[in-house]
Amino acid sequence: MSSKYEALFTPWKIGNVEIKNRIVMCPMGGTSLFGWFELTGCGFDKEAAKLFLERAKNNVGLIIPGIAPLRDTFWGKWLWQNPKMFEELKVFMDEIHKTGAKLFIQLTAGMGRSWAITELVGPLHKNKFTRALIKPILDTSHELASPSEQPARWAPDIICPEMTKEQIHEIIEAFAKTAKLCRDAGVDGVEVHAVHEGYLLDQFAIEFFNKRTDEYGGSFENRYRFAAEVVKAIKEECGADFPVSLRYSVESKLKGFAEGAVPGETYVEAGRNMEESERAAKYLQDAGYDMLNADNGTYDSWYWAHPPMYMPENCNLDDVAHIKKFVDIPVVCAGRMDPEVGAAAIAEGRIDAMGVARQFLVDPEWITKLIEDRLEDIKPCICCHAGCFNFSSSKGHYNTQDLTDTMGLARCALNPETMQSKKYYVEPAKKQKNVAIIGGGIGGMEAAILLAKRGHKVTVYEKTDKLGGVFIAAAAPSFKEKDRALIAWYIRELSKYPTIEVKLNTEVTDVKSLGADEVIIATGATPNVIPVKGVREYGIEAVDFLLGNKTVGENVVIVGGGLTGCEIAYELYLQGKKPVIVEMQDDLITGKGICLANTSFLRDFFKANSVPVHLETALTEVHEDGVTVRSKDGTEFKIGADSVIMSTGYRPAPLAKKSRHVHVVGDASKVGNLRTVIWQVWSICMKI
Numbered sequence: 001m002s003s004k005y006e007a008l009f010t011p012w013k014i015g016n017v018e019i020k021n022r023i024v025m026c027p028m029g030g031t032s033l034f035g036w037f038e039l040t041g042c043g044f045d046k047e048a049a050k051l052f053l054e055r056a057k058n059n060v061g062l063i064i065p066g067i068a069p070l071r072d073t074f075w076g077k078w079l080w081q082n083p084k085m086f087e088e089l090k091v092f093m094d095e096i097h098k099t100g101a102k103l104f105i106q107l108t109a110g111m112g113r114s115w116a117i118t119e120l121v122g123p124l125h126k127n128k129f130t131r132a133l134i135k136p137i138l139d140t141s142h143e144l145a146s147p148s149e150q151p152a153r154w155a156p157d158i159i160c161p162e163m164t165k166e167q168i169h170e171i172i173e174a175f176a177k178t179a180k181l182c183r184d185a186g187v188d189g190v191e192v193h194a195v196h197e198g199y200l201l202d203q204f205a206i207e208f209f210n211k212r213t214d215e216y217g218g219s220f221e222n223r224y225r226f227a228a229e230v231v232k233a234i235k236e237e238c239g240a241d242f243p244v245s246l247r248y249s250v251e252s253k254l255k256g257f258a259e260g261a262v263p264g265e266t267y268v269e270a271g272r273n274m275e276e277s278e279r280a281a282k283y284l285q286d287a288g289y290d291m292l293n294a295d296n297g298t299y300d301s302w303y304w305a306h307p308p309m310y311m312p313e314n315c316n317l318d319d320v321a322h323i324k325k326f327v328d329i330p331v332v333c334a335g336r337m338d339p340e341v342g343a344a345a346i347a348e349g350r351i352d353a354m355g356v357a358r359q360f361l362v363d364p365e366w367i368t369k370l371i372e373d374r375l376e377d378i379k380p381c382i383c384c385h386a387g388c389f390n391f392s393s394s395k396g397h398y399n400t401q402d403l404t405d406t407m408g409l410a411r412c413a414l415n416p417e418t419m420q421s422k423k424y425y426v427e428p429a430k431k432q433k434n435v436a437i438i439g440g441g442i443g444g445m446e447a448a449i450l451l452a453k454r455g456h457k458v459t460v461y462e463k464t465d466k467l468g469g470v471f472i473a474a475a476a477p478s479f480k481e482k483d484r485a486l487i488a489w490y491i492r493e494l495s496k497y498p499t500i501e502v503k504l505n506t507e508v509t510d511v512k513s514l515g516a517d518e519v520i521i522a523t524g525a526t527p528n529v530i531p532v533k534g535v536r537e538y539g540i541e542a543v544d545f546l547l548g549n550k551t552v553g554e555n556v557v558i559v560g561g562g563l564t565g566c567e568i569a570y571e572l573y574l575q576g577k578k579p580v581i582v583e584m585q586d587d588l589i590t591g592k593g594i595c596l597a598n599t600s601f602l603r604d605f606f607k608a609n610s611v612p613v614h615l616e617t618a619l620t621e622v623h624e625d626g627v628t629v630r631s632k633d634g635t636e637f638k639i640g641a642d643s644v645i646m647s648t649g650y651r652p653a654p655l656a657k658k659s660r661h662v663h664v665v666g667d668a669s670k671v672g673n674l675r676t677v678i679w680q681v682w683s684i685c686m687k688i
Contacts, residue, residue: 001371007347008354009371014062014330015290017188020100021061022346022353022368023361025052026293026334026589027191027247030390030409030419031066039089044088047419048410053092055360056101059367062353063101064245064293066410067108071162071175072557079107080177084435086185093186104245104684106180108193109171109230112146112200114153114299115210116391116399118406122155129543142167147204148211152325152528153258154391155298155398157281162202168216168226175230176237179244189243192230194557195284196247197305198254198271198298201227205280206252206298208269222406224280228287235288245291246284250277250319253301256586260301262601263312271298274319278326285327292327293355293588294320295335301604302356307336307481309383310570310605314341315365321350336383339370358388359418361412367518376437379489382482382574385595386675387413392597395587402592413675414486416682424682429454432687436461436514436653439522440502441469443666444679445490447520450685452497459516463507468489470524471674474544475566477571511656518661518688525650534622535646542647547676553642557627559619566645573611580612580639582629593673614639616618663688 009021017564033052035045038346044674054062071078089105089385089642096103117125117140120347124130125140134140135614144152145167146160179190195202203209210217216225223618226360231244252271252289253261261267272280281292295316297304307315316335333345334355342354359366363379370378388410408419416424433456437444440462448458468471470489475483494500511519544550554577558565588606589599606613616632626640656667663684666677 001373002017005343005370007343008339009285009356010346012330012352013158014189014245015241015242015567017102019102019353020622022342023060024062024332024355025055025195025352026062026292026355026357026479027061027066028357028410029066030411032064032068033089034068034079034103038079040312044085044092044532047421049092050421051364051419052103053095053099054364055283056096056099056237058365059371060101060360063096063103064106064492065103065127067106068174069108069110069257070171070178071110071142074138075136075141076176079172079421080174080181082187083181086181089182089187095184097275099456101187104189104191104243105187106191106193107178107248109175110145110189110200110224112163112203113141113144113150114200114203115143116401117144117152117155117158117397118401122158122398122402125557125560127440130375135559142547146200147209147217149523150209151257152292156258160205160475162212163215165214165216172226172229172233176233179234179242180237183238183242189245189290190234190323191245191247192234192289192562194247195224195227195280196249196295197302200302201230201440202249202298206254207226208252208254208270217550219443220276220279220283220503224283227284230265231284231288240288243290244288245293246289248284248292248294249283249296249298249305250274250281250316250323251296251306252298253296254298257298259302260600260604261296262608263304263315264603270351273400274322277323281327285329285652289329290322290333291330293332293334295324295333295355301600302597303601303604304335304388306385306595307383307487308385308595309482309597310601311336311383311599313338317341317345317351321345324351336557349576352591359480360411361388362414366493375494380482380485382414382486384413384674386593387411387418389437389597391594392592392594394590395597397590400592407595413673415506416679419611424679424686426450426453429456431528432456434459434515435520435688436508436511436516437520437522438508439469439523439524439668440504442471442486442490442666442667442674443524443681444469444522445494445522445667446498446678447522447681447685449490449493450682451688452499452683454688458493458497459514460502461506461514462502462504463512465504467494467504469522473543476546476548477567478574479571481487508655511662512532518663520658520684521654521662521668522666523655523668526653527646528649529650530619530646530653532619538622538624539585539646542645544597545645551647552577555641556580556643556645557582557639557641558645558647559627560614560647560649561585562649563589563594564593564646565645566606568647569611570602570605570647573609580614580641581606582614582627584616584618586616588613588615593675
């Protein structure tokens with residue numbers, strides 16, 4: 001192991017519990033050991049247990065599973081009323097401790113206004129009759145209960161009810177009773193969720209959300225009273241030496257309702273600012289908390305707590321390191337943490353440990369590989385949130401996430417086995433076959449690796465001189481360093497299998513000529529060309545711009561405000577150019593399955609930096625010096641530009657049709673994202 005990582009592998013203590021190294025696996029929604037989406041009440045989640053045990057065997061120091069609701073979302077049973085759950089937890093803890101890892105259970109007071117109400121549930125709540133009808137199964141008013149009446153984050157037309165003092169006291173009691181059951185099951189500590197990310201306890205702490213006039217609102221002490229009473233109740237029930245961590249946001253990065261502050265922006269903090277945070281951290285420590293597991297943000301500035309690729313690495317480090325000066329307890333920092341930077345910060349005493357979350361979903365062995373100096377073998381997380389947390393929303397829509405995704409958070413776009421090991425797994429093939437793969441993009445390379453693992457002989461045919469396909473263009477922007485690392489990872493992985501042959505500069509026109517037992521078509525998609533005058537003469541295809549085949553001037557119109565168009569506009573702004581976005585929909589990035597943390601960053605960034613965005617606006621003509629567009633009211637006007645980039649979607653371009661021995665995957669089948677490509681590849685290749 002390189003000496004620059006040595007500080008990560010020194011022991012430390014939370015209270016009197018010693019942790020073997022400074023790497024904390026942070027909590028992620030969907031990884032609760034008590035089940036995430038149980039219609040019949042909580043049940044010990046064997047899939048999550050398997051995930052954690054594998055990571056424990058691969059050298060993680062402290063594991064904190066995802067939130068365990070104190071009260072079931074469905075049927076309303078309190079967690080402490082399920083003793084069988086804790087009997088199973090005790091058996092599991094014995095296995096965890098054999099690895100040398102420690103584990104804290106994260107318990108949540110709830111979501112309040114941040115409950116990600118879906119388009120399925122929203123109408124049921126808004127109708128008094130249906131709300132009463134479903135209450136025994138799903139009490140939406142309880143889930144949405146907040147410090148004060150206010151709009152829900154995901155559904156502004158729904159007003160959250162004010163939580164009663166009786167409900168507050170029930171939650172405090174439940175924290176204490178559940179924590180004791182955790183302690184008795186051998187759990188090393190608990191984490192209170194959370195004065196963090198705008199969840200319920202954080203809403204009480206933040207004056208912007210808390211307008212109460214009783215002892216839980218108003219003054220600083222009143223607003224933090226709920227969180228303070230929780231830890232005191234836990235300590236009274238479990239003993240002073242039982243460690244209690246607090247998930248904590250240093251600053252809210254909040255400008256207003258559903259509006260966050262992007263890095264570098266000058267703004268007035270509407271939530272918890274640094275001055276209050278300095279006081280709050282000390283106050284919460286004195287109340288009894290033994291650790292702060294810290295980052296920044298709320299659901300209104302979600303990209304700080306769930307940083308997409310647009311956010312800088314180590315984005316929360318300076319703020320978290322600052323807050324450590326005001327407490328004597330350990331402080332963990334999370335948020336796109338780079339191990340080298342994290343190790344240096346620990347060595348300098350700026351933080352006590354490094355929190356990492358989604359990298360554990362992509363590659364369970366990443367710490368082991370770091371120890372063994374195999375950094376190039378670590379499969380990188382690309383911060384897409386496509387599999388793990390694709391809560392999506394746009395103007396006029398609640399959380400549009402599919403129900404299957406709501407039921408299965410913490411899966412991984414790049415690693416289908418994560419939290420889905422019963423559905424996706426590597427099994428030796430019954431008979432070795434010769435498989436031809438046409439197309440060396442991500443889908444083709446993923447198929448080749450999986451087939452080789454199963455024992456097949458594989459030949460990859462790529463018509464260009466590079467592997468990577470259209471993802472080379474997708475990875476081109478300056479902020480896509482992890483995407484470029486992913487392509488490099490795939491190319492190295494292919495070289496490890498002697499049963500994989502790669503033929504570059506080889507275009508296949510007839511699949512029958514290959515003489516293969518099975519053929520996989522992974523030829524991707526081609527850009528849509530909209531029937532508008534001047535597009536072919538003056539428009540530049542997004543891919544041509546991204547690949548550097550065509551250059552652009554200073555003033556650039558991007559036609560299409562989907563994800564690709566917005567990323568191009570962001571990249572152009574970073575280059576010092578002046579982008580303008582033209583989009584027919586009523587919001588940017590309206591597609592389902594794209595996490596709000598990602599989309600809200602881009603929307604907030606364009607707003608903060610005065611990037612012109614023309615919504616509900618149609619392109620009518622492209623000129624040499626700009627475009628003519630038509631607004632919603634029918635008004636036509638011209639936007640001057642040096643260049644016009646067309647980002648208007650793609651259509652499948654399969655070389656051949658699907659048949660018994662010919663399989664079409666990825667964008668060649670249906671245009672999607674890396675998740676749809678990779679998961680489909682596994683569904684097909686597991687059967688070959």
